[in-house]
Amino acid sequence: SSGINAEYGDHMEEILPNLYKETTIKLKREVEMGPFKYPVDDALDNRKAAFECMYTVLQNCIDRVNIFQFLDHIEIGLKDVPDIKMLTYLMVLRLIQINPNAVVLKLDNILEPLRDTFNSKLKDICPIGQEVEKVNELKRSAMRTVIGMSKIPEIEKHPSFVEFMKKIRFYKETDNLFKQELQASDSEEMVWEN
Numbered sequence: 001s002s003g004i005n006a007e008y009g010d011h012m013e014e015i016l017p018n019l020y021k022e023t024t025i026k027l028k029r030e031v032e033m034g035p036f037k038y039p040v041d042d043a044l045d046n047r048k049a050a051f052e053c054m055y056t057v058l059q060n061c062i063d064r065v066n067i068f069q070f071l072d073h074i075e076i077g078l079k080d081v082p083d084i085k086m087l088t089y090l091m092v093l094r095l096i097q098i099n100p101n102a103v104v105l106k107l108d109n110i111l112e113p114l115r116d117t118f119n120s121k122l123k124d125i126c127p128i129g130q131e132v133e134k135v136n137e138l139k140r141s142a143m144r145t146v147i148g149m150s151k152i153p154e155i156e157k158h159p160s161f162v163e164f165m166k167k168i169r170f171y172k173e174t175d176n177l178f179k180q181e182l183q184a185s186d187s188e189e190m191v192w193e194n
Helices: 002-022 044-060 067-077 082-098 100-105 107-119 132-150 159-170 172-184
Strands: 028-033 036-041
Touching: 002 044, 002 067, 044 067, 044 082, 067 082, 067 100, 067 107, 082 100, 082 107, 082 132, 100 107, 107 132, 107 159, 132 159, 132 172, 159 172
Parallel strands: none
Antiparallel strands: 028 036
């Protein structure tokens, strides 16, 4: 990991544009299997690899990156398939530790896809044949991100976050998930207990 910083850190200006480009490419087509048609994205593996590389950059040489440009591509990942969403949730959590102010400046753009995750139904998230557990894990991961954001100093002064949390706490399903993930995080600090 420190090798990445030493070996590639000086070349981030050359590497990142290509990496960012890969986060946006989608090559969708339909495959027929008997009487059914299934969507296939031939660029999915490349996008996953690009986001995994971004996670490595975040862990090892974020100090050599334009944080707002980096966050623009995390926003793209927050709207992608479940595997990529979960990876970008981890990146948001890490950025909360590294640069919470940047996360706050992009707060509305981060909250929107989180809201969509909580509002989505099973069929919206997973194609036919995928497990309910994957959807539940996606929502748990999203909630861990929300809990992380709730610990940013003075986040309660941001109306969009306050409104978002009111909705999370209002609906039984998301309120229960919030309580479970808060307890699981072993947080002694009880936040948003209104």
